[in-house]
Amino acid sequence: MGKIEKLNHRELKSIGDFVVALAREAGEIQRRHLGQSKPIAYKGPVDLVTEVDHLCEDAIIGRILDRFPRHHVLAEEGEHKPQGESSFRWYVDPLDGTTNYVHGYPCFSVSIGLEVEAEMVLGVVYDPMGDELFHGIKDHGAFLNGRKINVSKIRALEQSLLATGFPYDIRESEENNIDHFAKFALASQGVRRDGSAALDLCYVAIGRFDGFWEMKLRPWDVAAGVVMVREAGGRVSDFRNAPFSIDSGEVLATNGLIHGQMVSLLERGRIKRLP
Ligand code: IPD
Ligand code: CA
Ligand code: CA
Numbered sequence: 001m002g003k004i005e006k007l008n009h010r011e012l013k014s015i016g017d018f019v020v021a022l023a024r025e026a027g028e029i030q031r032r033h034l035g036q037s038k039p040i041a042y043k044g045p046v047d048l049v050t051e052v053d054h055l056c057e058d059a060i061i062g063r064i065l066d067r068f069p070r071h072h073v074l075a076e077e078g079e080h081k082p083q084g085e086s087s088f089r090w091y092v093d094p095l096d097g098t099t100n101y102v103h104g105y106p107c108f109s110v111s112i113g114l115e116v117e118a119e120m121v122l123g124v125v126y127d128p129m130g131d132e133l134f135h136g137i138k139d140h141g142a143f144l145n146g147r148k149i150n151v152s153k154i155r156a157l158e159q160s161l162l163a164t165g166f167p168y169d170i171r172e173s174e175e176n177n178i179d180h181f182a183k184f185a186l187a188s189q190g191v192r193r194d195g196s197a198a199l200d201l202c203y204v205a206i207g208r209f210d211g212f213w214e215m216k217l218r219p220w221d222v223a224a225g226v227v228m229v230r231e232a233g234g235r236v237s238d239f240r241n242a243p244f245s246i247d248s249g250e251v252l253a254t255n256g257l258i259h260g261q262m263v264s265l266l267e268r269g270r271i272k273r274l275p
């Protein structure tokens with residue numbers, strides 16, 4: 001019997017409560033420092049890091065490792081590998097939406113996901129400005145502030161509201177999503193670029209967006225959000241409709257009903273790589 005089967009719903013719920021408290025704590029740090037935080041480093045020309053990213057990450061990781069010292073933790077600013085193997089892996093984005101944060105645009109979040117034996121089982125995303133706490137537990141649903149949520153029922157791409165984001169190498173790489181963006185802007189009711197992939201996924205889960213796609217994302221950007229979409233009845237895959245893989249960077253998350261239409265357009269928009 002695998003560890004997922006052994007980790008019953010009560011245990012998962014108790015870990016979920018613990019993660020919710022962590023996310024709220026980090027969100028409080030973000031609220032407290034908003035408007036005072038400047039970039040302390042640049043990972044690329046448009047890829048910023050602030051002191052708040054580190055403050056939040058330290059708070060979250062410290063608490064996870066105190067409680068689960070043998071778990072593997074992959075966070076945006078650092079990785080903590082346990083001695084020996086662990087089938088429990090945490091994905092932590094301490095501040096998803098750092099660019100928004102630096103500019104005081106109130107769209108950012110804390111995102112924490114837990115994988116057990118290569119399966120995402122728990123996701124928590126907290127928006128401290130809207131005080132919206134999303135959580136999802138495998139096979140038990142997705143929730144906003146404790147109330148169950150579901151994806152939208154929009155069936156036609158032309159009636160959909162979509163979201164996307166652009167990779168940090170947008171200036172250097174031809175695979176920068178501009179081609180896909182143009183196609184979806186013409187095919188849908190609108191495309192938003194809100195700047196927090198974790199929240200974009202939660203907004204698909206709750207039906208505010210009907211679909212979201214992005215490329216070159218990192219595991220911590222999407223780990224928690226994909227649990228939310230799946231548990232809210234949505235569908236998650238790569239751009240070719242192959243099973244989603246947390247390391248692939250590509251995510252297409254929809255209400256399920258417009259998934260095929262989005263895959264067709266992504267295929268048509270795909271940049272042909274030179275041999
Ligand atoms: C970024 C945000 C953004 C997405 C970028 C991510 P960060 O995360 O999720 O929406 O477009 O690709 O890297 O750097 O603010 O944690
Ligand atoms: Ca992120
Ligand atoms: Ca981040």
